[in-house]
Each structure stands twice: as C-alpha cells, then as structure tokens.
Amino acid sequence: MSYFRKHLELIAGYQPGEQPQDGQFIKLNTNENPYPPSPLVIETLMENLNKHRLSWYPSPLCDELRERVSAVYGYPPDWILVGNGSDELLSIIFRAFLGKDDRVSYPYPTYTLYRVLALLQEANYEEIPFEKEYSLPKKILTSQAQLKVVCNPNSPTGTFLSTPVIDNLLKSSSCPIVVDEAYVDFARENALSLIKEYPHLIVLRTLSKSYSLAGIRVGFLIAHPEMIRGLLKVKDSYNVSWFSQKAATAALQDHHYMMNNVEKIKRTRREFSQAMSRLGYSVLPSEANFVMVQRPGDNLESEYLYLKKNHILVRYFSEWPDSLRISIGTDSNMQLLIQVLSAMLKDGKK
Ligand SMILES: *Cc1c(COP(=O)(O)O)cnc(C)c1O
Numbered sequence: 066m067s068y069f070r071k072h073l074e075l076i077a078g079y080q081p082g083e084q085p086q087d088g089q090f091i092k093l094n095t096n097e098n099p100y101p102p103s104p105l106v107i108e109t110l111m112e113n114l115n116k117h118r119l120s121w122y123p124s125p126l127c128d129e130l131r132e133r134v135s136a137v138y139g140y141p142p143d144w145i146l147v148g149n150g151s152d153e154l155l156s157i158i159f160r161a162f163l164g165k166d167d168r169v170s171y172p173y174p175t176y177t178l179y180r181v182l183a184l185l186q187e188a189n190y191e192e193i194p195f196e197k198e199y200s201l202p203k204k205i206l207t208s209q210a211q212l213k214v215v216c217n218p219n220s221p222t223g224t225f226l227s228t229p230v231i232d233n234l235l236k237s238s239s240c241p242i243v244v245d246e247a248y249v250d251f252a253r254e255n256a257l258s259l260i261k262e263y264p265h266l267i268v269l270r271t272l273s274k275s276y277s278l279a280g281i282r283v284g285f286l287i288a289h290p291e292m293i294r295g296l297l298k299v300k301d302s303y304n305v306s307w308f309s310q311k312a313a314t315a316a317l318q319d320h321h322y323m324m325n326n327v328e329k330i331k332r333t334r335r336e337f338s339q340a341m342s343r344l345g346y347s348v349l350p351s352e353a354n355f356v357m358v359q360r361p362g363d364n365l366e367s368e369y370l371y372l373k374k375n376h377i378l379v380r381y382f383s384e385w386p387d388s389l390r391i392s393i394g395t396d397s398n399m400q401l402l403i404q405v406l407s408a409m410l411k412d413g414k415k
Pocket of ligand 1: 153279
C-alpha cells in the first residue's frame, strides 16, 4: 500500500552528481566553472542587501534581470522567461506541453533529466540514438511528438550540431522544440538568430556553467511572446529569489568577464583532450566545458574510483560504463588529473 500515485512508484528520480560540501575534492563531475563569478556579483549583493529588501517578495517576472538579458541577447523583455535554474524551466516546459500518453522525443544519449520529467507527466519518451559522429538522427525529423528537445552542445558527449541542422529540424516539425543551450557559450555558434523566424522554438540558457553561478540557480529561456504567456501560467509566482535576481543581473552586466573565462577553459580543453589521447583514451570532440573520454569495450569505473581516492571527482554513468565525463577545471587541476591517471596506468592498478 503506497501513499503515492502509481506512476511515481514505478520511477526512479533524477540522480544528481555527487556534491560533497567540504571542499576536499577537485570537482570535475558536474561541469561547474573553476573560476569564481565576476567580482561585481558580490559587490552588488553587499550594496543592496538590507532588511526591508528581505521582508518583501521579489519581482515575479524578474523585471530588472529581464531588461539585462534583453540588453545582452537582443530580444525584448516579453520574449524572456527567467527560472530557478534552467532545470525549473525544463520542468515548466514539460508540464506545459505533455500530458498522460503524450510523447517527447530527443536524441540519445543526453541529459537524463528529460526522461524523468516525461515520466512525471506519465508521458512517453522516444530516445533516438545519435547517428554516426553524433549527428542528428533523421528519425527525429519525422517523429510524431508533442515536444522535441535537443541539448546543444550535448551532455554527456560534448558534441555539437551546427545551426543549419537545428534550422532543418525546426522546418520539419511543428511541435514546440527546445534547444537546451546550457553549454553554448563554449561552442562556436548558437540558435539565438533562429528565434524570430520560428514561433515554436524555445532556446534555454543557464548562468550555472559559463557564468560560474550554479549556486544561485538562475536560467532563462527566449521564445516568442505567445509562448512566454502560455508558460507563465505554469510558473510559480515568485520562482526566483531576490538574491538570485540581483546576482544574475550583476553577472550579465560583466559579460566580458565571463567570455574571458570561457576562452581560458577552451584553451585548457584543447590541451587536456590532447593529453588524454596520448594516454590512450579516445576523446569526443567537445564544444562544452567538459569532455567525454572513452575506451570502447572497457569499463572505466576503476579510473573513476582511483581518481576519487585521490580526491578528484569525475562523472561515471553506469549507463555508459566505457566512458567518463570530465569537466574542464583550471590548467593545474587537469595536469594533476593526468598525473594521477598516468601513475595508475603505469602501476597497472587498473
Ligand atoms: C546543467 C544543465 C542544465 C541545468 O542547469 P541549471 O543549473 O538548472 O540552470 C540544463 N541542461 C543541461 C543539459 C545541463 O547540463
């Protein structure tokens, strides 16, 4: 006998990566930024913090922050919706478009939260395997679904689909299409320019990765105003705290600081990928702030455990045992990882 609705009994919730809170690890498992957020973030919070501010509700639509997003990304405020992390926006989207027995389709492997959100709606999920070199599966163009999602750059692979490929998907489907661009600041291009032309496109962004602000939980999406109006009905009134709105507004003001960190991470990504190839791993071409390394047919859990014993956390997914997803940290983080891994391989500890 259970207190819960039947479909809840049958599903496992989303498994987040390990989040040790004691600072004992070099964290390369959940794609956080190794560099701190812009100093303007702390300054702004300090300057604006007063007791009255904390006793009032925040702006329901994040007015000041929407103005800032508008200034940086070039779409008017009524084309923008802010969420408590882009995970909340995904949850709003799935609740808005999927009911029992509806269908969402997406290329696979990808962010496993999509599957959990579909199951919560009692909806079907169609996971369509990527084609060779992680190109968009043709089957997704014709899939009959109420919602399609493309994570670009994709997690956990880091691979990227060019804008014409996204454009083609938009032309061939009439249902809402989400392009989850959590990592796009680390890529060569993005889908922003397509929004005007396609009223069924929703582009999703987060401040958790490139802006170094995973702790404040802010994401936003950009879409046509009719789309925003519908999604607003699903959103909690005060979904983003005053604190987070202020911090995010300040971070966006210092866009240049973020871009500078992105350039450093892209340089480290290139060097780290080469070093891992030299150690005998195949490294998928990444346009994100992480790389997926593989030894086809092997099980890399031993690498994961050995690194963990040496206080370096990377992501091992039991679904893809021949792969590890490794976030790009500082140059010295990555050099240490290479050193530890070389020692393990040399000692035959595997
Ligand atoms: C990190 C991530 C998100 C969620 O980010 P938030 O921290 O909730 O803003 C969404 N999609 C993908 C693919 C991610 O990796």
